[in-house]
Amino acid sequence: MRIAIVTESFLPTTNGVTNSVCKVLDHLRAEGHEAMVIVPAAGSPSEYAGFPVHEVPAIAYRQFPVGLPSPHVQRLIAAFRPDVVHAASPFLLGAQAIAAAGRLGVPSVAIFQTDVAGYARRNHLGAATAFAWRMVRWIHNGAALTLVPSSASMHDLEAAGIRGLARWGRGVDLVRYHPANRVDPATTALRDRLAPDGEVVVGYVGRIAPEKQVERFAALRGLPGVRLAIVGDGPSTPAVRRALAGMPVTWLGRLGGAELAAAYASFDVFVHTGSEETFGQTLQEAFASGVPVVAPRSGGPIDLVEHGVNGFLFEPTDDAGLRAAVTLLSRDLGLRLRMGEAGRRSVLARSWHAVCGELVGHYEQTVAAAAPKTILRSS
Known part of the structure; x- marks a missing residue:
């Protein structure tokens, strides 16, 4: 053709x-x-x-x-x-x-x-x-x-x-984004940087713009044993930095290729905050990497996240629901592993x-x- x-x-x-x-x-x-x-x-x-x-x-x-x-x-x-x-x-x-x-x-x-x-x-x-x-x-x-x-x-x-x-x-690239990346030296080095004391890493990948609502990570303020990692840049970066001031955040900037794959593999939980996503490609990449996802019950994530199986959906304006989902996953390694495996299975045909x-x-x-x-x- x-x-x-x-x-x-x-x-x-x-x-x-x-x-x-x-x-x-x-x-x-x-x-x-x-x-x-x-x-x-x-x-x-x-x-x-x-x-x-x-x-x-x-x-x-x-x-x-x-x-x-x-x-x-x-x-x-x-x-x-x-x-x-x-x-x-x-x-x-x-x-x-x-x-x-x-x-x-x-x-x-x-x-x-x-x-x-x-x-x-x-x-x-x-x-x-x-x-x-x-x-x-x-x-x-x-x-x-x-x-x-x-x-x-x-x-x-x-x-x-x-x-x-x-x-x-x-x-989704099922080869580049893979759970096996967790044992890659680049991933382990990044993991040591993000969580020097073995904390749970909650990550985000995407553009930092108004529609992505990245400032909602402020709902996780004060969660014990949790550190944030944010990949991306965009016009809302200064405002989001102010909203998350004082929180344990590592700003990784824009990444691609093997560096991005290592970032996904270094996360324990992936959180998407925006409620206007028509699809949610980063959710698929997190799943391919074996990472459970927390996202709003809105738009594309509805089709990608099976609530309670490969992650959790929270109501679009419910910051307390976002916090509760991350809290549950941060406290339960077994649940994270099971949901991460289910996430990988959910994208194998894609x-x-x-x-x-x-x-x-x-x-x-x-x-x-x-x-x-x-x-x-x-x-």
């Missing part, structure tokens, strides 16, 4: 959208497909996995490039002659790509990954929340198929009147190879469904 991937985020920016796109491109190359990538201008590489990467004009917003409408998008798609257009977390650039695909008679698959409407609601933007949903509906109803990562997202999009929905989750194979199946079904319309339009 020939796939044109249009993404709102790409290297050198690192986040969930970028990571998913790179994994998809790796899979397409391994399986012999052809692809090209259109991205907002941000100093991206000229190719990835042997596929060309084309930049289009963009502006910076909150440290991220935002692609602007450009006639170059339709010209690039037309010249490539794809079987399908893949719009990753579509906003301005993705919306233009979906519209261009429609004009060219090419079916498009949109990946819902960023809760734009949730952002408007959280920031008390009032009428802007309804406007955000109108934008989401307009963008995604232009695509032949929208793939959603969780049951919560499916419910929200169905309620918003968005058609042509199907589930597609995210994969390798990136398997998940990207599902995506190609969605491409094929979308192209097949569009074939009669394409024939009529060209006749």
